[in-house]
Amino acid sequence: MISSFKNISWMRLTFTFLGGIVLLFILAPIAGMYLNTSIGSITNAIGDEEVRDSVWLSLWTSMAGTILFSFFAIPLAYILARKNFPLKSLVNGIIDLPIIIPHSAAGIAVLGILTRDSWFGRSAEVFGVKFIGNPAGIIMAMAFVSIPFLINAARDGFAAVPERLEKVALTLGASPIRVFFTISLPLAWRSVLSGFILMWARGLSEFGAVIIVAYNPKTAPVLIFERFTSYGLKYSLPVAALFVAVCLAIFIVLRLIKKKS
Amino acid sequence: MLKLENISLKVGEFELKNISFEVERCDYFVILGLSGVGKSLLLESIAGLINPTSGKIFLRGEEITSKKIQQRRVSIVYQDADLFPHLTVFENIAYPLKCNGEKNIEEKVLSCAEMVGAVEFLQRKPGTLSGGEYQRVSLARSLAADNDIFLLDEPLASLDSKSKSELRMLLRKLNRNGITIIHVTHDYEEAISLATKIGVMEKGALVHIAPPEEVFRHPKSEFVAHFIGTKNFFKGNLKTIPQSDLKEFAAAGINIFCLTDVEDGEVFLTLQPEEISISTETEKGSSRNHFKGKIIDIAPAKVGFEITVSIGAELIALVSGDSKGELKLEIGKEVWVNFKASSCKIYK
Structure with missing residues (x-):
């Protein structure tokens, strides 16, 4: 009994140590970035219109992409959670594709369908929508790489809702669409919101795909890259520190909202 | 009121074989059988949650075998976990009223809650209710749906003896007030105390349908024989x-x-x-x-x-x-x- 207790203590100690290293691995570079950046340089970055525009562009394009594609992703997630159909595992695999392919390659792939030479690009132009070098293109690139996070989280959320509740609602006279909006979606809401936050956060931080589809207007990650390659670490640090601070603040607020809901 | 003709279906290990029976208006029909014989499957096929592979179901003189669930006007109450956990008791009871576009929702919710004795916990969430309270709310919600046939899937199975006896009284009252009830259970005492007619189910088939006294006087299944103390x-x-x-x-x-x-x-x-x-x-x-x-x-x-x-x-x-x-x-x-x-x- 005593020896097994000792084993547990040692195990816990070892695991805590190993886990601590992972936390340090995540926190150390971020802490280092702030330690190496003066408040004055961050203030200068806030005053720089190009920086402010890039941060704002990143924020709204990633949010727009998340909202726009959630209208398609949530119904798909529901179908994947509730229905069995041939090649379902293939569909699940396709959804995960953007996670595994390199993001620069993803950018090339997205560029292929958005360019004026493609049917989609030409059709969009007829309606006055230009993708290349345009926020619309940034939205598409961000959504492409981040949509699996929303679909997977929402699918797991819907799968966790007992099907019996939906069936009972039908026996009470509710239509299937009413059941979805009054039972399934509210009960899966936490998971859907988690997916929403993850998709938004992933889109916000996207660099590889965005730089290929739209170098300009510059999103914050593209601007940080440009400042780094043109002027060096010293000039890119304040922009990076500001962008990370904004992302963290929004991320924390959304997590708190989710926890409260 | 309800007629089943040769209903057969198979879902996983559970199977129904040529089930036929008829239930008259205001009958209290108890389907008695051990766990796993297909009792719940039978209820779900009547409610339309599962489609039979063969056979026909008639309700109120109309064939409903392939009718949509929401158009059958049949309520189903499970043993537990069928109230919507994110809604209060009031909202749960109001749910079918909203679906049917009813007016005077508050008045009707109160009337249904009064009928089952659930007025005092209208503002609580289902997760805070005791077993007996939970089932009362579930029945009130079925009443609010204005369905005249209730399918009860072991509704008393997880209750203590006091709540069981109170719920039995309530079920008898609902039945007297015109609700036709089909109730599945493995508890023969429950069957005796509630049923006007009993169907004994074994291995997916109804082996004996008769009034309670007949079922227990002349058992036609080992299951019933065992319950009444017949050893051989x-x-x-x-x-x-x-x-x-x-x-x-x-x-x-x-x-x-x-x-x-x-x-x-x-x-x-x-x-x-x-x-x-x-x-x-x-x-x-x-x-x-x-x-x-x-x-x-x-x-x-x-x-x-x-x-x-x-x-x-x-x-x-x-x-x-x-x-x-x-x-x-x-x-x-x-x-x-x-x-x-x-x-x-x-x-x-």
Whole structure:
């Protein structure tokens, strides 16, 4: 009994140590970035219109992409959670594709369908929508790489809702669409919101795909890259520190909202 | 009111085989059977949650076999976990009213809650309710849906005895007020106390449909026989023996002589344990049935001991402690079981 207790203590100690290293691995570079950046340089970055525009562009394009594609992703997630159909595992695999392919390659792939030479690009132009070098293109690139996070989280959320509740609602006279909006979606809401936050956060931080589809207007990650390659670490640090601070603040607020809901 | 014609379906390991029955308006029909025989599947097929592979369902004179769930006007209440956990009790009861575009929702919710005694917890969430309260709300919600037929899937199974008895009273009251109820359970006491008609279910088939007194007086399934304390129950064939007033009952593994006027054919045989004697040698007397077998179990009974002897089939005899000691009865010992042909109770 005593020896097994000792084993547990040692195990816990070892695991805590190993886990601590992972936390340090995540926190150390971020802490280092702030330690190496003066408040004055961050203030200068806030005053720089190009920086402010890039941060704002990143924020709204990633949010727009998340909202726009959630209208398609949530119904798909529901179908994947509730229905069995041939090649379902293939569909699940396709959804995960953007996670595994390199993001620069993803950018090339997205560029292929958005360019004026493609049917989609030409059709969009007829309606006055230009993708290349345009926020619309940034939205598409961000959504492409981040949509699996929303679909997977929402699918797991819907799968966790007992099907019996939906069936009972039908026996009470509710239509299937009413059941979805009054039972399934509210009960899966936490998971859907988690997916929403993850998709938004992933889109916000996207660099590889965005730089290929739209170098300009510059999103914050593209601007940080440009400042780094043109002027060096010293000039890119304040922009990076500001962008990370904004992302963290929004991320924390959304997590708190989710926890409260 | 409700008529099922040869309903068959299979879902995983559960199966329904040619189920047919009819329920009249205001009937309280209890489907009695062990767990896993397909009782819930039957209810779900009536509600439209599962489609039968063959057969027809008629409700209020109309065929509803392939009708949409939401158009059947049939309420289903499960043992637990069927209230919407994110809504309050009030919102749960109001749910069907909103679906049907009702006005005066508050008034109707209150009326349904009053009917089942749920007024005092209208603002609570389902997760905070006791088992009895939970089922009351579930019934109130079904009432609010204005459906005149309720399908109850073991609604009392997880309740304590006080809540059970209160809920039984409530179910009887709802039935008296015009609600037709189909209630599945494995609890025969529940069936006796509520049913106007009982259907006994075994291995996906309804083997006996009759009023409660008939079902328990003449059990046609081992399940019911076991519940009413009939230890030796067999289903087999009865055959007249030429030039004899005896008949021969043949079931899997045994042939028994019986003294009965029941006609030949498929019958049920029951034999009370106290009618069976055990001896270590062949008995010579008026008993016509003597079987050699091995004791496979000895269990204390309320009085005496129940001795289970394997004679091809299993027979249970009741003996006194004195006899057990005198005959040195123990598991594995070979003995003779003896009983009179007139001790066998035979019925169709």
